[in-house]
Amino acid sequence: MKPKPIYKAIGMMSGTSMDGLDIACCRFIKRRRWEFEIQTAVTVKYPTAWKEKLAVAPILSGEELLALDAEYGKFIGDRCREFIQRRKIRNLDLVASHGHTIFHQVQRGLTFQLGNGHAIHAATGIPVVYDFRSLDVALQGQGAPLVPMGDRHLFGKYDVCLNLGGIANLSMEKNGERSAFDICFANMGLNYLAAKAKKEFDKDGSIASRGKIKKSLLDKLSTVYEGIRKRRPALGREGFESALQRLLDDDSISVEDRMRTFCESIAKEIQRSIPSKKNKLRMMATGGGALNPVLIKLLRQKLERITIEIPPRQIIEFKEALVFAFLGVLRVRGEVNVLKSVTRASRDSCSGVVVGG
Numbered sequence: 001m002k003p004k005p006i007y008k009a010i011g012m013m014s015g016t017s018m019d020g021l022d023i024a025c026c027r028f029i030k031r032r033r034w035e036f037e038i039q040t041a042v043t044v045k046y047p048t049a050w051k052e053k054l055a056v057a058p059i060l061s062g063e064e065l066l067a068l069d070a071e072y073g074k075f076i077g078d079r080c081r082e083f084i085q086r087r088k089i090r091n092l093d094l095v096a097s098h099g100h101t102i103f104h105q106v107q108r109g110l111t112f113q114l115g116n117g118h119a120i121h122a123a124t125g126i127p128v129v130y131d132f133r134s135l136d137v138a139l140q141g142q143g144a145p146l147v148p149m150g151d152r153h154l155f156g157k158y159d160v161c162l163n164l165g166g167i168a169n170l171s172m173e174k175n176g177e178r179s180a181f182d183i184c185f186a187n188m189g190l191n192y193l194a195a196k197a198k199k200e201f202d203k204d205g206s207i208a209s210r211g212k213i214k215k216s217l218l219d220k221l222s223t224v225y226e227g228i229r230k231r232r233p234a235l236g237r238e239g240f241e242s243a244l245q246r247l248l249d250d251d252s253i254s255v256e257d258r259m260r261t262f263c264e265s266i267a268k269e270i271q272r273s274i275p276s277k278k279n280k281l282r283m284m285a286t287g288g289g290a291l292n293p294v295l296i297k298l299l300r301q302k303l304e305r306i307t308i309e310i311p312p313r314q315i316i317e318f319k320e321a322l323v324f325a326f327l328g329v330l331r332v333r334g335e336v337n338v339l340k341s342v343t344r345a346s347r348d349s350c351s352g353v354v355v356g357g
Contacts, residue, residue, distance in 0.1 A: 001127070001332040001357055005030045007093045008039075010084070010126075011318075011325030012076060014100040014115075015166050018054060019191075019201070019288065020045040021076055023083050024321035025092075028329055034153045036326070040087045041318045044079050057102045057114060058237075065102070072100065073116030077123025084124070094357070095120060096328025097130045098320070104133075104143065104236035111143045117355045127357040129328035134351075136338050141345025142234040145169050148180035148342045149330070150323030159281040160274065160306070164289025165320070166191075167235045168266060170273060177341040181232035184225055184269035185240050187288050192240075193248055193259045202259060205294030211260030220247050221265040229272060260294070267298035274303065281306045286319045332357060 006029050013022045024041035028034060046054070050072075057068055080095060097120055099113030117130035133143035148171035151161040160172045166188040171180035187201070194202045202208055224243045228235070248258055266289070274281075283306050289295050290310050300308055310316065330337035331352040338351045 001093070003333045007329045008089075008091055009093055009325040009329055010080060010089075010095045011321035011323070011328065012080060012095065012097040013321040013324055014076075014098065015187075015320070018046060018051055018100075019043065021079060022318055022321040023080060024318040024325060025083075025087065025089050026322050026325045028326060033156070034326070036154050036322065038314055038318055038322055040089070041314060041321065042083060043317065044083075050075070054100055054102075054114070057100075069114050069116045070119050072114045073119025074123055076115055077120035080120065081124050084126075092126050094127045094129055094328050094332055095124055096132075096324045096326075096331075096352070097128060098132065098324045099130060101236065103238075104234060105238065106137050106142050106234060109137060111137045117353055121356040125356075127332070128355045129331045129352040129357075130355070131353040132324070132327060132331075132338070132351050135349050136343050136345045136351055139340075139345035139347060139349060141338070141340065141343035143343060144234040145171070145180050145182065145342060146327060146338060147171065147320060147323045148178045149337055149339060150319075150326050151180075152178050154323070154326060155284060157282075158284040158309070160283040162270065162283055162285045162287075162308075163319070164266075164285060164287035164292075164295065168270060168287075168289070170270075171342070178339050180342040181273075182228075182235040183273045184228070184266055185235065185244055186266050188237070188240050189244060189248060189262050189266075190259065190289070190292070192245065193255055193262060197255050201288065202292065205263070205292045207256055208259040208263045208292075208294040211254065211256030211258070213264050214253050214257050214261045217247060217250065217253060217258065217261045218265055218268075221262070222268070225265075225269055229269075263292075263295050263298060266295060267302050270299060271302040274306070279305075283308050285310055286316045288316075290316045328352065 021044040099115035103112040121128040137143040151171045168186040169182045327337045336348045
């Protein structure tokens with residue numbers, strides 16, 4: 001695709017917390033700096049059947065997983081086509097799909113995001129960019145995080161970009177390079193605890209607000225993160241299930257107290273992750289956790305020298321879909337969209353598989 005100054009692209013993102021499929025139609029303009037607009041967006045909630053399919057995907061046989069990859073690709077492709085038709089979207093350049101992460105085991109050289117790009121293209125008839133992580137992993141990188149490229153070009157006015165999604169991570173400029181890393185598990189744990197209270201998530205932090213900090217649990221969570229603080233590896237579902245899930249299953253502590261303690265743990269890990277500076281920093285917080293008043297209050301208390309800004313709700317909810325649409329644009333332009341300074345790969349790369357372009 002020949003580079004041009006204006007692009008219209010759809011970004012699709014399915015996060016580790018399985019809230020649903022985010023679809024955002026975005027417009028990008030290349031001037032001195034990239035400018036963007038989210039023109040329209042929606043979150044498609046997963047039916048119970050799809051939540052169950054995604055939950056068991058890691059234990060399927062190879063043949064079953066390939067079949068589910070095609071089925072899920074068709075499912076999200078159909079949702080994308082319906083979105084385009086209902087919102088009367090015209091003149092699209094591409095669809096960029098992150099997919100749904102099933103495996104992320106970089107020590108074994110593998111990462112897999114469910115959602116076959118060929119199936120998406122067949123359903124939409126539009127060029128598709130997908131599988132953004134595999135090349136970086138092949139280059140000995142962590143395959144994550146990828147959003148910092150969007151932070152640099154689209155949200156450069158902020159000193160720190162904090163994402164409070166299933167996993168909390170941040171990015172910032174450091175010595176002329178973009179630095180970024182995963183910090184800790186966030187909504188993945190909060191939603192896991194909310195499910196114990198028969199809730200999809202802790203709306204307005206109501207469960208956490210009724211709880212108290214349990215020092216014993218807080219200390220155990222801190223111990224889990226000791227090694228993570230030193231190495232800053234990419235975090236994934238496997239790590240949550242192996243290291244944290246058993247701690248959150250302690251029924252001798254009320255769900256309210258576990259929720260409040262986990263919020264405290266998130267805030268403390270974020271506090272530890274930001275380098276000490278005399279000058280005040282400007283931070284943008286996005287992701288579902290930015291809508292949790294208990295968590296945001298804790299962060300503001302612990303990060304006194306940092307101004308934490310909560311952007312418009314559309315940015316909070318669809319930032320990752322926006323950024324993957326942007327990464328898709330960079331891919332079809334043949335430009336770098338994954339930074340070695342972030343992923344620790346052997347080189348920067350122009351990542352993503354293009355279908356129908």
